[in-house]
Amino acid sequence: MAITDLVRVYVPATVPMLAALRQSGQLGDSAAEAHAVTPALREWYAEGDEEELEYVAFTRAAQGALRLLRHDPSAPRRRVVVSADVPASALVREDTELGSSSVRLPAPIRLTEVASIHLDGADAAEAVAAAADVVEEALAGDPDAQFTVDSAEDHELEWYAVSELDELT
Numbered sequence: 001m002a003i004t005d006l007v008r009v010y011v012p013a014t015v016p017m018l019a020a021l022r023q024s025g026q027l028g029d030s031a032a033e034a035h036a037v038t039p040a041l042r043e044w045y046a047e048g049d050e051e052e053l054e055y056v057a058f059t060r061a062a063q064g065a066l067r068l069l070r071h072d073p074s075a076p077r078r079r080v081v082v083s084a085d086v087p088a089s090a091l092v093r094e095d096t097e098l099g100s101s102s103v104r105l106p107a108p109i110r111l112t113e114v115a116s117i118h119l120d121g122a123d124a125a126e127a128v129a130a131a132a133d134v135v136e137e138a139l140a141g142d143p144d145a146q147f148t149v150d151s152a153e154d155h156e157l158e159w160y161a162v163s164e165l166d167e168l169t
Contacts, residue, residue, distance in 0.1 A: 006085040009034040010057050011109055012064030013080040014072055018117065019169040026108040027082055034084075034109075035061040035101040036091065044099030057101040058083075058118075062157060063139075066149065069132035077129035078120040081157060084113040117160045119168060124155035 011027060011034045021027045035057040037050070045053055058081060065079035092104040120128055131138075131152035137145035160168060 005088055007036055007088045007091060008054065008115065009036045009084050009086055009091070009103060009105065009109075010061035011035075011082040011084060011105075012061045012068055013082050014065065014068050014075040015078055015080060015119075015169065016072065016075050017068075018080060018082075018119075018165065021082070021109075021111060021114075022165050022169050025111045027084075027111075027114075028108040030108065032105040032107075032109055033064065034103050034105055035064070036103045038093060038101055038103060040093075040098055040100045059153065060101050062118075062153070063135065063149065066128070066132045066135040066152065069128065070135055077125045077132060078122075079124075079128055079152070079157060080120075081118040082109060083115045083118065084109045085115050086113055111162070111165075114162050116162065117165065117168060118157035119160060120155055121158050124152065127152040127155060 011032055013027060017027060037053040037057055041053055041056060045056065061081045062079050065081060069075055069077060069079070086105060086109070090105055092106060131149045134142070134145035134148050138149040
């Protein structure tokens with residue numbers, strides 16, 4: 001497979017999901033929701049360069065991690081985004097809405113596909129916890145909830161090599 005046949009995807013996750021990735025060699029046990037630079041995203045951000053488009057997809061995956069945290073109160077309050085390179089043919093477009101970065105992968109991400117792992121530092125835990133509590137309200141348009149989510153987004157996720165996975169879980 002040529003390298004051009006691969007697409008970078010950003011998969012929302014949690015610390016317990018990283019532990020499962022380390023143990024099983026795959027992220028999740030079924031299809032994965034992810035974000036990527038899609039044609040709809042390119043069209044919406046016509047002026048954006050590739051790096052800006054990747055950042056938008058990455059940021060949306062980080063927001064997806066907040067949603068996962070909301071539904072898993074026992075998970076440490078740290079957003080996780082797993083960057084992976086998957087075959088372009090494996091992507092299923094989730095939404096054709098202009099600006100959408102949503103894609104679905106028909107199978108779990110394998111550890112061999114992971115390019116890097118991004119995780120909040122401990123200093124973000126309080127802001128991330130507050131954002132996880134109101135992320136659904138923010139997505140529904142509540143301006144106060146959006147302010148709380150934006151406060152979490154002020155924290156940059158830290159970059160880790162795949163070889164550091166053991167230290168993250």
